[in-house]
Amino acid sequence: MTAIRNARRAGTASTKGKGEVAGSNKKSWKQKGTGNARAGFRQSPVWRGGGVAHGPKPRSYAQKLNKKVWALAFARALSDKLVAGDVIVVDEFSFEAPKTKLMAALLKELGVDRTAVVVQKEVDDTVLLATSNLPRIDYSTAQALDVYTVLANRKLVCDKAGFDALMARIAK
Numbered sequence: 460m461t462a463i464r465n466a467r468r469a470g471t472a473s474t475k476g477k478g479e480v481a482g483s484n485k486k487s488w489k490q491k492g493t494g495n496a497r498a499g500f501r502q503s504p505v506w507r508g509g510g511v512a513h514g515p516k517p518r519s520y521a522q523k524l525n526k527k528v529w530a531l532a533f534a535r536a537l538s539d540k541l542v543a544g545d546v547i548v549v550d551e552f553s554f555e556a557p558k559t560k561l562m563a564a565l566l567k568e569l570g571v572d573r574t575a576v577v578v579q580k581e582v583d584d585t586v587l588l589a590t591s592n593l594p595r596i597d598y599s600t601a602q603a604l605d606v607y608t609v610l611a612n613r614k615l616v617c618d619k620a621g622f623d624a625l626m627a628r629i630a631k
Contacts, residue, residue, distance in 0.1 A: 463607040465520040474514030477502040529606075534629040536609040546615045547571070548622045552579070557588035566596065566616065574612040578604055580620040601625045 480502040487498040504512040540546050547569050554561050566575065576597040577590050590598045599608060601617075601624035609615065617625065 460607060460610065462522040462524050463605065465522055468520040470518045470520050472515040473517050474511040476512075476514065477504055477510030480508070480510045482508075530629075530631070532606045533604075533609070536606050537615075537625060537629055540609060540615055545613060546617065546622070548617050548619060551618045551620075552577075552583065552586045552589075554585050554589055557585045559589055559592045562586070562589035562596075563593060566593075569616065571596075571614050571616060573614070575614040575616050576604070576608055576612040578615055578617040578621040578625065580618070580624045601628060 482501045484500045484502075487501060488495060490497060501509065503509045537546075549565075549569070552565075562577075574595045574597075576599055577586065578599055578601055579586060580601050582600055587598050590596050597608060597612060601621045604625070
C-alpha cells in the first residue's frame, strides 16, 4: 500500500534557491561604516525576496519492490477478501445497452451498498460504460487489478472468466 501510494504522489513541489533567484551579486552596502549589519547579496535566504534555504525540488517518491513481493501482497489481499466473503461471482454481465441504471440495479440486487470493483477478464465496453458514472464503483480487468484497488474497495464483483483469471494469477 505504501509503495503504491508513494508512486502516485506528484513530487512537483519546487522552490528557488539563492542561485536561482533573479538579482545581481552586487553587495547591498559597504562592509563597514554604515551602522547597519554586514550584508552580502540580495538573493540571500535571510532577505525578503531571496532564495529558499534547503527548499523542495521535483523528485520521484517511487519505491522499488521485488516482483515476488508484489505477487505475494496481491495474493494475500485477494485471499483475505475470499475468506471474508467479500468476493461475488456472477456468470456474466449481460446488458443490452450500456446503462448505469442497469448496473446499479444489479449491484443492489447483489447486496453491494458501498465501494466495489467490477472485475472482468477482458475489457467489455458495455460494462465499462455502465459502471463509469457510479461514484463508488471501480472497473478493472483481472490482469490490471492491483493490491491498492483490492484493499480500498469493500467488495469484488467478478464474472466467471474474470474470477478464473484472478485465481490463475495468484496460482503462479
